[in-house]
Amino acid sequence: MTVESSQGPxxxxxxxxxxxxAPLAAPAIELINAARWYGNVVAVNDLTFSLGVGVTGLLGxxxxxxxxxxxxxxxxxxxxxxxxxxxxRSPFSDPSVYRQIGLVPERESVYPFLSGLDYVRFNAKLQxxxxxDQAARNAIHLVGLEDAMERPxxxxxxxxxxxxxxAGALVHDPQVLLLDEPFNGMDPRQRLAMMDLLTQMAASGxxxxxxxxxxxxxxxxxxxxxxxxxxxxxxxxxFRAIRALMTDRPHTITIRSSxxxxxxxxxxxxxxxxxxxxxxxxxxxxxxxxxxxxxLIAGASRSAGVRLFEVVSGDxxxxxxxxxxxxx
Amino acid sequence: MMFTRxxxxxxxxxxxxxxxxxxxxxxxxxxxLAAVPVLLALVFRAANSTDIPSFATGVLDAVAVxxxxxxxxVLFGTAAFGAEVEDGTIxxxxxxxxxxxxxxAAKFIGAVGVTALLTILSVLVAGAIVLxxxxxxxxxxxxxxxxxxxxxxxxxxxVFLTLSLFTRRALLIGLVYVLVWEGALxxxxxxxxxxxxxxxxxxxxxxxxQMPDEARLTPSTALPLAIIVVVAALALATWRLRRFxxxxxxx
Numbered sequence: 001m002t003v004e005s006s007q008g009p010x011x012x013x014x015x016x017x018x019x020x021x022a023p024l025a026a027p028a029i030e031l032i033n034a035a036r037w038y039g040n041v042v043a044v045n046d047l048t049f050s051l052g053v054g055v056t057g058l059l060g061x062x063x064x065x066x067x068x069x070x071x072x073x074x075x076x077x078x079x080x081x082x083x084x085x086x087x088x089r090s091p092f093s094d095p096s097v098y099r100q101i102g103l104v105p106e107r108e109s110v111y112p113f114l115s116g117l118d119y120v121r122f123n124a125k126l127q128x129x130x131x132x133d134q135a136a137r138n139a140i141h142l143v144g145l146e147d148a149m150e151r152p153x154x155x156x157x158x159x160x161x162x163x164x165x166x167a168g169a170l171v172h173d174p175q176v177l178l179l180d181e182p183f184n185g186m187d188p189r190q191r192l193a194m195m196d197l198l199t200q201m202a203a204s205g206x207x208x209x210x211x212x213x214x215x216x217x218x219x220x221x222x223x224x225x226x227x228x229x230x231x232x233x234x235x236x237x238x239f240r241a242i243r244a245l246m247t248d249r250p251h252t253i254t255i256r257s258s259x260x261x262x263x264x265x266x267x268x269x270x271x272x273x274x275x276x277x278x279x280x281x282x283x284x285x286x287x288x289x290x291x292x293x294x295x296l297i298a299g300a301s302r303s304a305g306v307r308l309f310e311v312v313s314g315d316x317x318x319x320x321x322x323x324x325x326x327x328x
Numbered sequence: 329m330m331f332t333r334x335x336x337x338x339x340x341x342x343x344x345x346x347x348x349x350x351x352x353x354x355x356x357x358x359x360x361l362a363a364v365p366v367l368l369a370l371v372f373r374a375a376n377s378t379d380i381p382s383f384a385t386g387v388l389d390a391v392a393v394x395x396x397x398x399x400x401x402v403l404f405g406t407a408a409f410g411a412e413v414e415d416g417t418i419x420x421x422x423x424x425x426x427x428x429x430x431x432x433a434a435k436f437i438g439a440v441g442v443t444a445l446l447t448i449l450s451v452l453v454a455g456a457i458v459l460x461x462x463x464x465x466x467x468x469x470x471x472x473x474x475x476x477x478x479x480x481x482x483x484x485x486x487v488f489l490t491l492s493l494f495t496r497r498a499l500l501i502g503l504v505y506v507l508v509w510e511g512a513l514x515x516x517x518x519x520x521x522x523x524x525x526x527x528x529x530x531x532x533x534x535x536x537x538q539m540p541d542e543a544r545l546t547p548s549t550a551l552p553l554a555i556i557v558v559v560a561a562l563a564l565a566t567w568r569l570r571r572f573x574x575x576x577x578x579x
Contacts, residue, residue, distance in 0.1 A: 071574050074423060075423075076419070076422070076423075076572070076573060076574045077573050077574060078571075078573065093570050093571055095330075095422075095424065095425050095426060095427060095428065096330060096425050097425075098423050098424050098425045099425040101423070102423075103419065103423045105416060105419050107415070107416035107419075109415040109416055109417055110417065110420075111344060111347075111348070111417060111420075113347050113348075114344070114347075122340060122344065123420065123424075125336075125337070125340055126337050126340060126341075126421070126424040126426060127424060127425065128329075128332075128333035128336070128425065168420065169423075
C-alpha cells in the first residue's frame with residue numbers, strides 16, 4: 001500500500017518498528033454471516049467481509065451498528081449467529097487475543113486520577129511488557145503528548161484524552177488496532193497527525209479499522225472503506241468508487257433567481273438534467289450529476305441573463321446518502 | 329505466561345481500584361459513618377458507663393456490625409466493578425491478556441481492604457475509648473468485634489461485588505438485603521438468621537469472646553459457611569466476567 005505524504009506540518013514524530021516479518025496466512029479480520037441481536041432488535045445483520053493489512057474506514061450514521069461490530073471484533077460481544085475471527089481466533093472470552101489487539105473505545109472516560117504516563121504504563125504492565133516504562137514513553141511520543149504526560153488525565157481536553165487512549169491501545173504494538181470514532185473531539189491539526197500515525201502503522205504491517213460518521217475523515221486515510229447502514233454492510237471496497245456512487249445519485253436542487261421560468265428553459269436543454277419543476281418557492285431541478293450541475297448552472301444563468309439568488313442542494317446530509325446506498 | 333502475567337497484574341489493579349474507591353465524596357460519607365461508633369463511645373465514656381456487655385450489645389453489635397459494616401461493604405463492594413462498568417473504563421482492564429480471575433481477585437482485595445480497614449479502625453478506636461477501662465475483658469471484646477468486622481468485610485464484599493456484575497442496581501438490592509433480610513426479617517423469623525452474613529461474622533467472632541445473644545451460630549458452623557459464601561461468590565464473579573458483554577446501545 002502507498003503511504004500518503006503529509007501536506008501540513010508533521011506534528012508527531014513516528015518511530016514504528018515494522019511488524020514481525022511472517023506474513024499472515026489468513027486475513028487479520030474475518031466475518032462470515034456474522035449477526036448480533038439484542039432481544040428482538042437486530043444491531044448487526046449478516047456481515048461477511050475480511051480485512052488484511054492496511055487502514056480501513058468503517059463509515060455509517062449513528063446507530064448503524066459500527067460500535068456493535070467493533071465490540072464483536074474486540075471480544076466484548078458474542079455474535080448471535082455466524083463467525084467472527086480476529087487473527088484466526090474467535091475473540092469472545094479468550095483474553096489471550098488481547099496480546100495482539102488494541103482497542104480504543106468510543107467512550108471518553110479514562111481514569112481521571114492517573115497521569116497520562118501512568119495510564120499508558122499501566123496498560124503496558126498489564127500487557128506484561130518487559131520494559132513497560134520505555135514502551136509507555138514511546139507510545140506517548142507517538143501521539144505527541146509528552147508535554148502533558150505528567151498531568152492527571154482529569155485535566156485533559158477531549159482531544160488529549162482521545163490521544164492518551166490511543167497511546168494506551170498501541171503501547172503493546174498490536175497487530176490489529178480497532179478504534180471507535182477516534183477523531184471525535186480532536187482539532188484539525190491533531191486529526192491530521194493522528195491520521196498520519198494510523199497510515200504509517202498500516203504501512204508497517206498492521207491492520208487498522210476505525211469507525212466514523214464523517215465522510216471527510218474516512219476520505220483522508222481509508223483507502224478501503226466499509227459502509228454500514230441499519231446494521232448491514234451497504235457498500236465496501238475502494239473509497240473512490242463508493243464516493244462516486246454517493247455523489248452521482250439523484251439530487252434535487254432548489255433555486256431562486258430573478259427569472260425562474262427563463263432559467264428552467266435554459267436548464268432543460270441539458271442532458272444531465274432530468275426534471276424541472278416550477279413552483280412558488282422557486283425552481284426545483286433534479287440531476288444525477290451534482291458536479292456537472294455545479295458547472296452547468298453558472299454558465300446557463302449567465303447566458304440566459306438570469307441572476308441567481310440562492311442554490312440549495314436538498315438532501316446533502318450523510319443520512320440521505322446512506323439511505324440512497326441502501327435503497328440502491 | 330498467562331498465569332504469571334495475571335498474577336503480577338493483581339497489585340496494579342488493586343492500586344487503581346483503591347484510588348477509584350477513595351474518591352472524595354464516598355470517602356467523606358463513610359468516614360463520617362465510621363465515626364458514629366466512636367462518638368457513641370465518647371458518650372458512654374462521658375456518662376461513666378463502662379459496662380462491657382451493654383456497650384458491646386448497644387454499640388458494637390447494634391451500630392458497628394449491624395449498620396456500619398454492611399453499609400460500608402455495600403458501597404465499596406458494588407463500586408469496585410460498578411463504577412468502572414458505569415463509565416466504561418472496565419474495557420481497559422478487560423482488553424488485556426490476563427485471566428479474569430485475576431481481575432476479580434484484584435477488585436476483591438481492593439474493596440475488602442478499604443472496608444476492613446475502615447470498620448476495624450472504627451471498632452478499635454471505639455473499643456479503646458470505652459472498653460480500655462474494662463481491662464482484659466474489654467480488650468477481648470474489642471478483639472472479637474474486630475474479627476467480626478474482618479469476616480463480615482470479606483463475606484459482604486464478595487457478595488456485593490458479584491452482585492454488581494449482574495445488575496446495575498446492585499447498590500439498591502444490596503441495601504434492601506441488609507435492611508430487609510438481615511434487619512427486619514431475621515428478627516421476625518429467627519430461622520433465616522442462620523442465612524445471613526451478619527450471623528457468620530458474629531459466629532466466627534464468638535470464638536474470641538462470649539458474644540451477646542444475637543450470635544446464634546457456633547464458630548465451627550459459621551466459619552465453613554462464610555468460606556463457602558466467599559468462594560462461591562468469587563467463582564460466580566469470575567464466570568460472569570469471562571462472558572462479559574457490553575450493554576447493547578444498539579450502535
